[in-house]
């Protein structure tokens with residue numbers, strides 16, 4: 500983050516926290532594929548992804564998540580908990596249909612919206628946590644690891660499995676993973692495309708706690724936010740943003756090249772062939 504960005508972030512934060520210490524605001528859901536419910540007492544917003552069956556991250560869902568994050572920030576919420584309306588899938592990651600035989604204009608819009616959603620979530624000044632109430636591969640894992648804290652239900656899986664699909668996780672996916680895991684564990688898992696069980700994820704630190712139900716997971720996320728009760732919100736947010744600034748700045752600087760690399764990669768005939776085979780294998784499972 501350069502000096503100008505830092506000053507602007509500081510100004511926003513001062514505006515937000517300067518005069519609103521004791522007020523609680525109600526956030527409203529902006530999208531059709533998400534809902535946002537705010538606990539009026541705690542001021543914590545629960546952002547629920549609701550694109551069933553698997554919360555595949557298509558352009559519209561990403562837009563809704565992005566708009567919700569902006570609204571939660573703007574409405575001075577005290578925390579953001581990301582969760583899913585499904586009882587078995589947090590998010591299946593990027594909707595492969597967006598990348599398979601794509602319309603090129605939409606493909607560009609899709610990737611740019613993913614970049615912006617990540618910048619908003621990873622760099623959010625509001626405390627963030629994920630209540631991971633189902634499987635969370637690839638892009639689902641990216642969303643969860645972009646948050647500051649993770650509580651997961653047992654017997655699900657989470658990880659960046661891109662190499663198993665014949666694709667390469669972008670640098671900022673990897674940076675997000677490395678912000679949570681020891682570097683050695685992250686490199687092994689990334690190259691193997693490893694999906695961790697909930698129990699394994701807890702052991703390596705990919706998630707912070709397990710919970711037996713979604714309600715318990717949300718409660719534990721709220722307890723995490725309560726650990727900031729005696730901190731100054733401005734100082735907290737600036738510390739988080741400075742801690743993450745290298746990763747954020749790198750994507751800000753390389754956004755155009757990252758988009759070009761994505762478009763080039765996805766349009767390779769061998770990648771299209773691989774995505775087609777993978778989609779068929781997913782569909783064959785349900786027959």
Ligand SMILES: CCCCCCCC/C=C\C/C=C/C(=O)SCCNC(=O)CCNC(=O)[C@H](O)C(C)(C)COP(=O)(O)OP(=O)(O)OC[C@H]1O[C@@H](n2cnc3c(N)ncnc32)[C@H](O)[C@@H]1OP(=O)(O)O
Pocket residue numbers: 552553555587588590591592593594595596634636637638639660661664666667668669760761764765778781782783784785
């Ligand atoms: C050199 C630098 C180059 C840089 C270039 C960068 C390029 C890299 C680009 C992007 C990175 C990619 C990130 C991703 O997120 S890719 C997506 C990865 N996701 C997965 O592999 C998960 C696949 N899904 C599953 O494993 C399972 O669905 C499940 C465990 C999540 C849930 O299982 P279950 O409840 O049994 O549901 P079904 O499998 O039956 O699925 C229901 C339904 O949904 C369809 N579906 C599932 N996942 C996806 C998906 N990700 N995209 C699209 N569609 C999906 C599935 O096919 C079923 O469909 P139906 O038969 O029509 O009902």
